[in-house]
Amino acid sequence: MTSSPIPPSAAFHAEARERLTALTGRDADFRPGQLEAISALVEQRRRVLVVQKTGWGKSAVYFLAAHLLRRRGRGVSLIVSPLIALMRDQIAAAARAGVSAQAVNSANAHEWDSVVEALAADELDVLLISPERLANPRFRDEVLPGLLERLGMLVVDEAHCISDWGHDFRPDYRRIGEIVRGLPTEVPVLATTATANSRVVDDVAAQLAPAGDTSDQQVMVLRGSLSRDSLRLGVLTLPESEQRIAWLTQHLGSLTGSGIVYALTVSQAQDLTRHLREHGHEVAAYTGQTDPDERQQLEAALKENRVKALIATSALGMGFDKPDLGFVVHLGAPSSPVSYYQQIGRAGRAVDSADVLLLPGQEDVRIWEHFAQASMPTQQRADAVLTSLAEHPEEPLSAARLETMVEIRRSPLELLLKVLEVDGAVHRVRGGWVSTGQGWQYDAERYDTILRLRRAEQQAMLDYERLEPGQCRMAHLAGTLDDDAATACGRCDTCAGPWYPRQLDQDSVSQARASMDRVGVEIAPRKQWPTGLAALGLSLKGRLGPGEVAEEGRALARLSDLGWGPPVREALQSEDAAVPDQLAGAVVRVLSEWDWPRRPDVVVSVPSRRHPQLIASLARGVAQVGQLPYAGALEPVEGGPSSSPEANSAFRLAGLLGRFSVPEQMASQIQGAAVLLVDDEVISRWTLTVAARELRGAGAEMVLPFTLGMRG
Incomplete structure (x- = not known):
């Protein structure tokens, strides 16, 4: 969906160059393609996609176009950009060119009211927002409608994010396509990026086209060489x-x-x-x-x-x-x-x-494979969210409250909500989220393709x-x-x-x-119950009691560590077996360097379905080296934990409470003792927290957690 640029007039060139000199602070002329893009936006009111290498001057194009449009009586230009760190510099540069610009983003919440007032008084030439603002109920419902009515130009910076195929796809960006389709054809639209292959270019260009328009002349693509000579x-x-x-x-x-x-x-x-x-x-x-x-x-x-x-x-x-x-x-x-x-x-x-x-x-x-799948929604998770919203039609549910109803951690939950919103299944309002009643179906073909x-x-x-x-x-x-x-x-x-x-x-x-051979990572003890447990039928809230908390623990290494991370990860991902000798030696070093508040008296292990041999051999080896008795493993109750280690805190805890017990023969060995509690891996810390609570409740004076690996 491309067309060739129309050469600008000499008068327009002179006017634009005078503004460029003001913007840069020196006598300057345009790089190839810059003037053509500005002319297409200002003189022809076109929809333009600029794909140019970093440093080419894409921001100069949209600031100068915004200024020249205002000179011609057009309204404020809206620039949607994820570059919050650059916004201050961009606003200062715009001011040098005589462009009045302000920003609304997560980093300047204290300035929002004054920005909105300036916008209402038509004192701004440019408003910069982060894409997340489009989902903010106040901005979406109170500011955006009036802004769109008198919009001079829409700019989408880092436009590869619009595309599902883009390397930095963000659900918030998909809302922009809806805004573009609703704009009158005479409102110019500019999309810019330095990183897009042909597939992404075609996808973005299609989303910039006016609704229902299938001609190949509506979106002008200006694409330069991406080679960087420097x-x-x-x-x-x-x-x-x-x-x-x-x-x-x-x-x-x-x-x-x-x-x-x-x-x-x-x-x-x-x-x-x-x-x-x-x-x-x-x-x-x-x-x-x-x-x-x-x-x-x-x-x-x-x-x-x-x-x-x-x-x-x-x-x-x-x-x-x-x-x-x-x-x-x-x-x-x-x-x-x-x-x-x-x-x-x-x-x-x-x-x-x-x-x-x-x-x-x-x-x-x-590492690539982990991140490749981390942002993908699933039908099961979407159904859980939509069911919870449908069961509470009388009130919006915040992400924090939803977290107590669905077995999803906060970050992936918030990402899923954004996906569901842009797909029309949920709507964000003040106070949280509501269901639209439209439902959602996992598009297997789409996500498999991605x-x-x-x-x-x-x-x-x-x-x-x-x-x-x-x-x-x-x-x-x-x-x-x-x-x-x-x-x-x-x-x-x-x-x-x-x-x-x-x-x-x-x-x-x-x-x-x-x-890299350094060993020992601190495991901070959980001291606070997660919020919202009442929704799961649990009365726990606030801080854990002083007789329930574990001491600070140790892990041999984080799984992502450059040194001991790889061998620990291999042991945890391999078929269950005794602790490798290499790790056993490192474990001894961790224990010898641990400045414990009290030397352990007895070793206890956490029961495991995945690594029973690994944990048992680790616990016995630690006991042998320290010349301590090994009291065995806690007993699983009703099959042990019923929640996934990947679940959010509330669900993970609910699936752990009451799922461990202290065997009768162990109880006598831990009375008044400092217990070294051994597990394979710490993910959420709730397993160690619940196991330590059981041991403390059965008479242990102190619980010192120890694991081979730690996520993070």
Whole structure:
């Protein structure tokens, strides 16, 4: 659904260029395609999809178009963007060009009333919102209708998110398609992205077309080359985690300027940050668990070159802009070339050269597969939510209350509610969610297709890693985005040979191995009952009693740890067997380093259907090493736990209470004792909490939980 641009008039060019100079603060002219896009929006009121590489200047297009539309008497332009971190900078840049812009997002709730007042008084040229605002009842019902009535232009930034096939698909974005279809044809619409292959381009263009219009002239697609001349790409394959960490420790300081080191998981980012700091590098961790205020401080530190690098997960993504970012290194590969291109696009925007290096890991594929399926809804879960809503037609149900009615954790529950809303099965109102009565059917074909495409993207990432000399990495990467015009860059390691040092100092490898060889992760005890248990027929609420709580425990390792994570994960995922000798030795180290409040007197294990041999051998081995009696396992009642470890807290707890008992022969051994409670893995901590409560109730003075693995 494309058509060629109509050349703008000389007068329009001069007017637009004068505004561009004001926006940039210097005498500037347009990059190829920018003026054509602005003219199509302002003079022709077209619907335009711009696919251009990072740093091309997409924001200049929509700010200048918004200003020029206002000059012509049009209303405020609405920009929908997930880039909350950029909004302050964008508002400041707009002001330089004489554009009055404000934002409404989750980070500036205290400013909403004044923004809405300015909007009502027609004092704004541009309103920036995050896509989640479209689901907010107050904004949707009180602000959006009036805004759409006098809308000057709609802009959808990072428009690949509209598409089910896009690498960063978000349910909130699917609401935009409904808004676009309802707009009059004379309202211009702009969608922009730097990361879309032909399939996504076609999907987004189809959603931009006016309702019922099947012509091929309604949506103009302006697509440029995605090759980045400033980036020097490379892949260094090192078989062991300690080698990759050693390479970073040894060579991070020699990389030009400051940059970003991406890791695939939170624990990897934290572990790598700790190791690099211990060896003299000024770095900081930036993850989804980082407090919002701290995120802003860390972003400022990197922009001002006060740190060499942020060690980040994908939480540091599209919204970060540092034009002179000198390098991006990945410790482990993203799951698709599209995601990889998006992240490396942070580098080299305003410098002639920036270095991009991938250090792939053997664990990458396992991590990809987990995330590939994590966001998928299921019919069973949807039915549970819709049934609960239907049973309470008289009142909206909040996500917190729904969590006590359905066996779904909060994050996947909230994501499922968004999917159900955009599919018309539920509606969000003040106070929570209500059913529309329309029902919902799992579209197996659609979700199977999405999963199949994600796995194809995973294979494409593996293909990128394995290119032979002479197969240009930049051309290959651009080709995965269907940029067939890309030519060999002459700079990457397959074109010009490795540009990065490949030698490893054995002392650095030994230090990395020692760092990863650290054992022992704290298990914080549960001290508060989950809310909403009354809905499940349980009267528990508030804090656990002082005679019910476990002490702080220990796990050998997190499953996502770079060091002991892989062997622990292998033991838990393999066929049930005795504890491997390698892990047994590490367990002894954890116990010897544990600064317990009181040395254990007896060992007790949790009964297990999945790993009875593993847990029994672990408990007996611990008892033997510590010269302690092993009192055996707690007895399962009525088959043991009836809820899944993956369930939310309320349901998990409800399925555990009363499902363990202390055998008569064990009761005498634990009287007044400090009990070392052994299990295979801690997921929600409720198994350990309930088991410790039973032991405390039977006379144990103290319970010290210990597991091999810990999720997270």
